[in-house]
Amino acid sequence: MDLERPIKQTIETVNQVLEDLQRQQQLLFTQAKLSELSSVSTNVFLEEACKRIATVMRCEQVSIWLFNESRTVLTAQMIYDDRLPAFKTGKILVQKDMHSYFEAIQQGRTLAVDDVATNPAMHELVDTYFKEESIKSILDATIILSKGIGGVLCCESEEVRAWTTFDKVIAASLADMLAYLFDRLYRLEVEEHVHALAFTDTLTGLNNQHSFTEKAELKLQSLSGKERGIFIYLILDQFTDVQAALGHEGGREVLKKTADRLRFLFPEPALTGRIGFDHFVIFYPYTGNRATREMNFDFVARVLREPMNIGGQEVYMTFSYGVSYFPDHVSNVDDGLQAAQVALEASRKKTSRKARGVYRPDMHTLMKETMLSEMNLRKGLDFNEFRLFYQPKVDCKSGEVTGFEALIRWQHPERGLIFPGDFIDLAESTGLITPIGEWVIKEAFTQLARWNEQGQGHLTVSINLSPRHFLHPKLPPYLLKCAEETVVEPQKLILEITENVALEDHDAVKIRIKQLIDMGFAISIDDFGTGYSAFLYLQHFAIQEIKIDRQFINDMEIDEKSAVIVQTIIGLAEMLGLRTVAEGVETEGQWRRLQEMGCDEIQGFYFSKAIPIDEITNMLDLPQGVSTIHLPLKM
Numbered sequence: 055m056d057l058e059r060p061i062k063q064t065i066e067t068v069n070q071v072l073e074d075l076q077r078q079q080q081l082l083f084t085q086a087k088l089s090e091l092s093s094v095s096t097n098v099f100l101e102e103a104c105k106r107i108a109t110v111m112r113c114e115q116v117s118i119w120l121f122n123e124s125r126t127v128l129t130a131q132m133i134y135d136d137r138l139p140a141f142k143t144g145k146i147l148v149q150k151d152m153h154s155y156f157e158a159i160q161q162g163r164t165l166a167v168d169d170v171a172t173n174p175a176m177h178e179l180v181d182t183y184f185k186e187e188s189i190k191s192i193l194d195a196t197i198i199l200s201k202g203i204g205g206v207l208c209c210e211s212e213e214v215r216a217w218t219t220f221d222k223v224i225a226a227s228l229a230d231m232l233a234y235l236f237d238r239l240y241r242l243e244v245e246e247h248v249h250a251l252a253f254t255d256t257l258t259g260l261n262n263q264h265s266f267t268e269k270a271e272l273k274l275q276s277l278s279g280k281e282r283g284i285f286i287y288l289i290l291d292q293f294t295d296v297q298a299a300l301g302h303e304g305g306r307e308v309l310k311k312t313a314d315r316l317r318f319l320f321p322e323p324a325l326t327g328r329i330g331f332d333h334f335v336i337f338y339p340y341t342g343n344r345a346t347r348e349m350n351f352d353f354v355a356r357v358l359r360e361p362m363n364i365g366g367q368e369v370y371m372t373f374s375y376g377v378s379y380f381p382d383h384v385s386n387v388d389d390g391l392q393a394a395q396v397a398l399e400a401s402r403k404k405t406s407r408k409a410r411g412v413y414r415p416d417m418h419t420l421m422k423e424t425m426l427s428e429m430n431l432r433k434g435l436d437f438n439e440f441r442l443f444y445q446p447k448v449d450c451k452s453g454e455v456t457g458f459e460a461l462i463r464w465q466h467p468e469r470g471l472i473f474p475g476d477f478i479d480l481a482e483s484t485g486l487i488t489p490i491g492e493w494v495i496k497e498a499f500t501q502l503a504r505w506n507e508q509g510q511g512h513l514t515v516s517i518n519l520s521p522r523h524f525l526h527p528k529l530p531p532y533l534l535k536c537a538e539e540t541v542v543e544p545q546k547l548i549l550e551i552t553e554n555v556a557l558e559d560h561d562a563v564k565i566r567i568k569q570l571i572d573m574g575f576a577i578s579i580d581d582f583g584t585g586y587s588a589f590l591y592l593q594h595f596a597i598q599e600i601k602i603d604r605q606f607i608n609d610m611e612i613d614e615k616s617a618v619i620v621q622t623i624i625g626l627a628e629m630l631g632l633r634t635v636a637e638g639v640e641t642e643g644q645w646r647r648l649q650e651m652g653c654d655e656i657q658g659f660y661f662s663k664a665i666p667i668d669e670i671t672n673m674l675d676l677p678q679g680v681s682t683i684h685l686p687l688k689m
């Protein structure tokens with residue numbers, strides 16, 4: 055018998071298939087080498103791959119499918135019909151319509167069905183998919199991605215086939231190549247996403263500060279001889295009030311719309327960014343003289359001031375901005391932005407709305423001063439020049455001291471005692487507020503530990519946290535660390551935040567408040583009633599204490615409306631199970647009135663101003679203990 059011929063033929067076929075496979079691998083390799091995979095290049099690749107697989111596997115139809123996250127839906131990335139020939143995408147198979155098929159393809163490396171009509175796993179598909187596509191036999195191979203089974207490669211034939219082991223090995227190997235491609239695409243997608251997050255402001259899609267500075271620096275370097283650049287520092291006037299009136303979402307809409315307008319007004323090659331809450335920056339390369347540019351600014355301001363439709367309501371926003379010129383005023387991006395901001399601040403001293411200012415070199419002294427005090431602030435921290443002063447909080451009924459609010463002071467070697475109103479804003483804007491806040495936390499815990507030792511463990515300390523520090527990721531672990539090191543219960547530290555914190559990022563604030571409360575700390579809302587969002591706090595945030603702003607307490611005796619507000623706040627807090635503290639109590643009359651109203655605690659000059667710890671310790675050291683402190687303490 056002549057066996058040689060068929061054997062020779064088989065070897066030839068195998069060789070041919072292997073050669074095709076090798077070509078296929080080469081194609082994929084070339085594709086994988088491309089640094090920029092895009093959806094277009096991927097589609098072209100999938101078309102080419104399907105075509106070649108159809109040849110290698112000798113099938114009429116080849117398709118590539120990917121699962122959704124829960125593996126309940128398969129979506130066709132590419133279907134190639136060799137009979138037409140034609141490509142299609144987007145077809146969907148849903149698990150609930152074909153349970154047995156979904157199960158079968160996830161059970162083995164390959165699923166070979168010689169005749170779909172006789173295989174029970176195929177029965178749901180026979181009258182639908184297979185009939186539509188005139189398919190009698192299939193060989194499917196799972197596409198295994200790094201996150202698990204990700205999809206399936208389907209080789210389909212219109213004839214009944216007897217799939218060989220060789221066919222199965224080849225199909226699996228082709229599926230592996232596809233897996234490699236999809237994994238790479240997925241990784242690129244993730245990388246792109248992470249990259250976008252690191253460089254864009256997620257709310258508006260504009261550049262964030264980091265990316266703005268980097269890109270503007272590149273633009274500065276590539277300006278040709280005649281070209282110049284303008285830095286614009288723009289803020290929305292009275293945005294906090296507008297946000298309070300429109301609500302959190304409304305405020306976000308205003309920011310987004312402003313960003314859209316800036317994008318429209320300053321297309322490439324200009325650069326736009328949002329670098330603070332309502333702070334926008336623009337870099338604008340130009341040729342020509344300054345006068346023409348200034349005329350255009352008027353146009354920009356007009357467009358920005360057009361009414362915005364926010365939730366069906368017409369909102370009129372105004373803007374203020376400062377401008378600096380490169381290279382006339384500055385030689386790099388950081389200085390450019392700072393000079394534009396200085397120009398803005400200088401013009402806002404004259405008017406708080408629609409202010410506009412162009413940088414002048416004599417403003418440099420102001421810039422220098424700002425930088426100097428920033429440096430000083432840093433030095434103050436390094437040289438331990440900060441002090442905590444303590445103001446007693448008193449039980450409204452009994453007059454006993456329940457705890458103290460720690461208020462920061464800066465003991466400046468030349469300028470004497472500086473109050474927080476003069477440096478907290480600077481600390482906040484330069485980021486130094488975090489180390490300063492950490493210093494306050496540590497001091498407060500140390501003091502609580504000392505009182506514990508002295509048998510005054512019932513006393514609490516309230517500290518003030520700035521919005522920036524409150525949302526800082528390091529705050530919760532730092533608080534825990536200090537509590538553990540000093541062996542003080544977290545309940546003894548009350549964290550005061552102002553209503554402005556909620557203007558930052560509503561969800562983040564909500565999560566942070568819950569997190570700190572779960573850790574055992576108490577949260578108090580300071581200056582309650584001054585922001586428009588006061589009641590938003592009570593509705594959305596799980597806080598324990600509110601401190602009624604001293605403005606209401608101050609006016610209470612002369613203005614009945616203020617008294618009604620105080621009474622309402624106390625009543626509401628009582629219903630919600632929150633403690634009330636009245637700030638700025640200066641007279642006995644105010645105290646008595648608050649007592650009648652049912653306020654829990656009071657604080658104010660009537661009892662004592664904030665005093666250094668030694669003076670407090672002397673008082674507490676009295677043998678009778680804290681409850682016999684004579685009120686008012688007035689110092």
Ligand code: C2E
Pocket residue numbers: 445460461462473474475478491494518519520550580581604637638639640657658659660663664
């Ligand atoms: P605050 O937390 O509302 O503190 C109350 C302020 O009112 C204190 O001013 C206090 O001395 C003053 N005060 C208390 N009782 C009376 C009174 O009866 N009458 C009047 N007229 N004033 C009274 P201070 O110490 O100048 O602090 C001002 C603000 O600075 C604080 O307001 C707080 O928001 C902030 N601050 C203070 N210490 C810190 C701190 O360590 N970190 C942060 N981020 N902010 C702080």
Ligand code: MG
Pocket residue numbers: 459517518550580
């Ligand atoms: Mg406070």
Ligand code: MG
Pocket residue numbers: 580581601603604637
């Ligand atoms: Mg206050």
